[in-house]
Amino acid sequence: MTAPFLDAKNPADIERAAQLLRAGEVVALPTETVYGLAADAFNEAALRRVFEIKSRPFFDPLIVHVADWAMLEKLAQPNARAKKLADAFWPGALTFVLPKKPEVPALVTAGKPTVAVRMPAHPAMRAVLKAAGIPLAAPSANPFGYISPTCAAHVRDSLGERQPHILDAGPCVHGIESTIIDLSDPDAPARILRHGPVTREMIETALGEIVDTSAPKAATEPSPAGLPAPGLLKRHYSPQTPVTLLSRGTPPPPCADNTRQAWVLLKRPRRPLQKPERTDLFFLSENGQMEQIAHNMFAMLRTLDKGGYSTLFVELPPRAGLGEALHDRLRRAAAR
Numbered sequence: 001m002t003a004p005f006l007d008a009k010n011p012a013d014i015e016r017a018a019q020l021l022r023a024g025e026v027v028a029l030p031t032e033t034v035y036g037l038a039a040d041a042f043n044e045a046a047l048r049r050v051f052e053i054k055s056r057p058f059f060d061p062l063i064v065h066v067a068d069w070a071m072l073e074k075l076a077q078p079n080a081r082a083k084k085l086a087d088a089f090w091p092g093a094l095t096f097v098l099p100k101k102p103e104v105p106a107l108v109t110a111g112k113p114t115v116a117v118r119m120p121a122h123p124a125m126r127a128v129l130k131a132a133g134i135p136l137a138a139p140s141a142n143p144f145g146y147i148s149p150t151c152a153a154h155v156r157d158s159l160g161e162r163q164p165h166i167l168d169a170g171p172c173v174h175g176i177e178s179t180i181i182d183l184s185d186p187d188a189p190a191r192i193l194r195h196g197p198v199t200r201e202m203i204e205t206a207l208g209e210i211v212d213t214s215a216p217k218a219a220t221e222p223s224p225a226g227l228p229a230p231g232l233l234k235r236h237y238s239p240q241t242p243v244t245l246l247s248r249g250t251p252p253p254p255c256a257d258n259t260r261q262a263w264v265l266l267k268r269p270r271r272p273l274q275k276p277e278r279t280d281l282f283f284l285s286e287n288g289q290m291e292q293i294a295h296n297m298f299a300m301l302r303t304l305d306k307g308g309y310s311t312l313f314v315e316l317p318p319r320a321g322l323g324e325a326l327h328d329r330l331r332r333a334a335a336r
């Protein structure tokens with residue numbers, strides 16, 4: 001049976017979500033990036049349930065969400081770079097990897113000596129964190145390897161029988177997962193493990209240093225050892241329908257009306273490409289703005305994944321700024 005959504009606009013529902021989390025339940029929560037599947041970061045039974053609901057392998061560590069700096073200090077050992085980046089981007093869509101405190105369960109960190117921590121900006125998420133008073137481990141609220149959920153219905157629709165409570169706050173602003181930066185070794189350059197809404201350029205400006213973006217080699221097989229961030233699995237964030245990437249500006253071929261191909265383009269043309277208007281063309285934005293493209297990307301892939309298409313052709317955005325993160329997710333979505 002599907003439990004009704006909790007409503008983020010209702011203070012009693014925020015309190016209810018916090019209570020459930022304190023009692024060791026799992027609750028799907030909205031953030032400004034994607035919906036997360038949250039549990040008390042210090043409650044092993046609750047953490048296990050998160051892995052179970054997602055069918056997530058235990059080698060894939062979780063991001064822990066905090067309400068404030070004091071909460072971070074219960075989990076991690078911050079350093080000068082973390083302080084600088086927190087001043088610039090927290091609360092926000094940037095996750096730090098830092099040396100962990102001994103109390104943090106190995107389940108959260110996949111046995112690593114480091115922990116990933118973020119102070120999210122979403123008002124509902126912040127309200128729950130504050131009311132619960134505990135750090136919340138929360139990976140994206142989707143089955144492992146599938147597209148991240150950017151609204152409450154995505155969470156409900158993809159987790160099948162294993163329904164968590166879900167706090168509904170409408171669609172996520174960014175629609176793409178947080179940037180992850182490894183700050184654990186003060187003697188090495190800071191390293192981006194996953195591109196996201198906070199771009200390399202933004203981080204370099206705030207730090208006044210060059211960051212390392214040499215992505216650790218993509219893994220084809222999950223291997224506990226060689227995987228600094230499992231978002232780096234070669235295939236991840238994937239719809240079931242095969243995805244083929246198009247270089248920017250590739251025009252879709254003239255429509256053959258029995259095809260089951262969908263063409264996902266970055267920007268709606270000013271005038272329809274053909275009359276009558278084609279039904280196999282889908283547009284990620286009205287104006288080509290990267291924020292809008294990111295906001296719509298996962299939702300579009302999900303909808304089309306249910307449309308019975310044989311292939312989704314997706315136009316690649318320019319690679320600068322936020323485009324780096326989009327390239328990254330699309331390449332993984334297209335990997336076979």
Ligand code: AMP
Pocket residue numbers: 060061062063097108109112114115116138139140177180193194228229230231232
């Ligand atoms: P998700 O929230 O499901 O998109 O996944 C969280 C991401 O954070 C995964 O790609 C993890 O590998 C990454 N992550 C969590 N903890 C660590 C850590 N200690 N070191 C590196 N990456 C981490």
Ligand code: MG
Pocket residue numbers: 139140148
């Ligand atoms: Mg995920």
